[in-house]
Amino acid sequence: MSALPLAAVQVDTGSFFAIVVVAAIAAIIASLVPKPWAPPVVVLELILGILIGPQVLQIAHIDRFTEFFSDLGLGMLFFFAGYEIDFQRIKGRPLQLGAFGWLLSVGLAFGIGAILAGANVIISYLYAGAAMSTTAIGTLIPILRDNGELKTRFGTFLLAAGGAGEFGPILLVTLFLSAESAVHESVILIAFVLLAVAVALLSVRAAGRGWNALEQTFEASSQLAVRVTVVLVFGLVLLAGQLGLDVLIGGFVAGLITRTALKGHELTVFESKLTAVGFGFFVPFFFVTSGIAFDLAALGSAKALAKLAMFFLLFLIVRGAPALLLYRHVLDRRDRLALAFYSATALPLVVAITTIAIDAGQMRASTAAGLVGAAMLSTLVFPFVGLALRKLEERAEGEAGPSGPSPEGEGPLPEPQPAV
Numbered sequence: 001m002s003a004l005p006l007a008a009v010q011v012d013t014g015s016f017f018a019i020v021v022v023a024a025i026a027a028i029i030a031s032l033v034p035k036p037w038a039p040p041v042v043v044l045e046l047i048l049g050i051l052i053g054p055q056v057l058q059i060a061h062i063d064r065f066t067e068f069f070s071d072l073g074l075g076m077l078f079f080f081a082g083y084e085i086d087f088q089r090i091k092g093r094p095l096q097l098g099a100f101g102w103l104l105s106v107g108l109a110f111g112i113g114a115i116l117a118g119a120n121v122i123i124s125y126l127y128a129g130a131a132m133s134t135t136a137i138g139t140l141i142p143i144l145r146d147n148g149e150l151k152t153r154f155g156t157f158l159l160a161a162g163g164a165g166e167f168g169p170i171l172l173v174t175l176f177l178s179a180e181s182a183v184h185e186s187v188i189l190i191a192f193v194l195l196a197v198a199v200a201l202l203s204v205r206a207a208g209r210g211w212n213a214l215e216q217t218f219e220a221s222s223q224l225a226v227r228v229t230v231v232l233v234f235g236l237v238l239l240a241g242q243l244g245l246d247v248l249i250g251g252f253v254a255g256l257i258t259r260t261a262l263k264g265h266e267l268t269v270f271e272s273k274l275t276a277v278g279f280g281f282f283v284p285f286f287f288v289t290s291g292i293a294f295d296l297a298a299l300g301s302a303k304a305l306a307k308l309a310m311f312f313l314l315f316l317i318v319r320g321a322p323a324l325l326l327y328r329h330v331l332d333r334r335d336r337l338a339l340a341f342y343s344a345t346a347l348p349l350v351v352a353i354t355t356i357a358i359d360a361g362q363m364r365a366s367t368a369a370g371l372v373g374a375a376m377l378s379t380l381v382f383p384f385v386g387l388a389l390r391k392l393e394e395r396a397e398g399e400a401g402p403s404g405p406s407p408e409g410e411g412p413l414p415e416p417q418p419a420v
Helices: 013-032 041-052 064-083 093-118 125-132 137-146 153-176 182-215 224-242 247-261 268-293 302-326 333-343 348-359 365-400
Strands: none
Touching (some): 013 041, 013 268, 041 268, 064 137, 064 224, 064 268, 064 348, 093 125, 093 153, 093 302, 125 153, 125 302, 125 365, 137 153, 137 365, 153 348, 224 247, 224 268, 268 348, 302 333, 302 365, 333 365
16 A cells, blocks of 8 residues: 655644754753753743744644644653552552642632632633642652652652642543533543553553563563553543543553553663653653644733733642641641642643633633643742752751651651541
């Protein structure tokens, strides 16, 4: 069978190449800036995407081909978010506090959203509230990993809070922010989850029996383990889309399944290869194309800029307040503040939710631009504030000496406290 000419599928090769080049430039900039001050690469990808987009330099545009790769990148991004959540580690008190904290955030977000909708500042409190209740744990993972936070006691609580802040909004999008009825979506979601559980059980069994064979391919050209994982990710993303669910949940569940299947077999070399595939190519496509599609003109008014400042503050209130309130018996004051700033960091889901809302006619362009702009600003500011607070806490613990609090990561998690 002869291949179709490239022009027959209407591929904008110039835009495709520009996106690839911009992704490389973003990585170069992030690597050249000193580590304590280096901005998250995803923010650079968004900013550079805006720069080459139709509203600034007009170098790149979105077509069906680039949009397809963007969807794959979004699926891979949420694969890593699901992969980093180890339920064996965060179960118990961290997971309880994370889930309850997110429910409080939803209540705050919907309450504030209802007030804003009543004042005609926004159209739908559901979409704006869902966006405000998110946490970009997938975006935070590289920052936490580079600073050694993932293996600390604080990191355990943050992973639980961030996991709830990412998975909870995905469920909101799937069940309540789609075109179908909530009952219809619930039935489909339950069927999808049951199928995913079956796949997980088969994966665990297959991994146990064939792990040696998979491990032998790590340095071979076949790269079987990586290819099987990619099939799982894109297969579940495709299945979720075919069932009318959001692709986010497909990628997220694939990450959970992979983590479960590899329990006891986690290898740095395997995770490094997955990271290279995901963050080396697919994930940057999502962020750069999101920047290209960003409505920069919508921020041209004082009203839109006011919305950006408002949402920036509301991210901190909605996600930060539960951290300050619920964790007072398990974390010191500085750690609670750090958790508040980390939890208030938002970006990928905000981009996804605002895109859905615009398509549904439930959000103005100025509101979407304000939310995404505030999320970009939160990713630039909040993690660095959280990191600085953690450094201060570690310094205080070091000065306290042996009689002071035990270092982070040492000793068991505290026993459950009375209801807070």
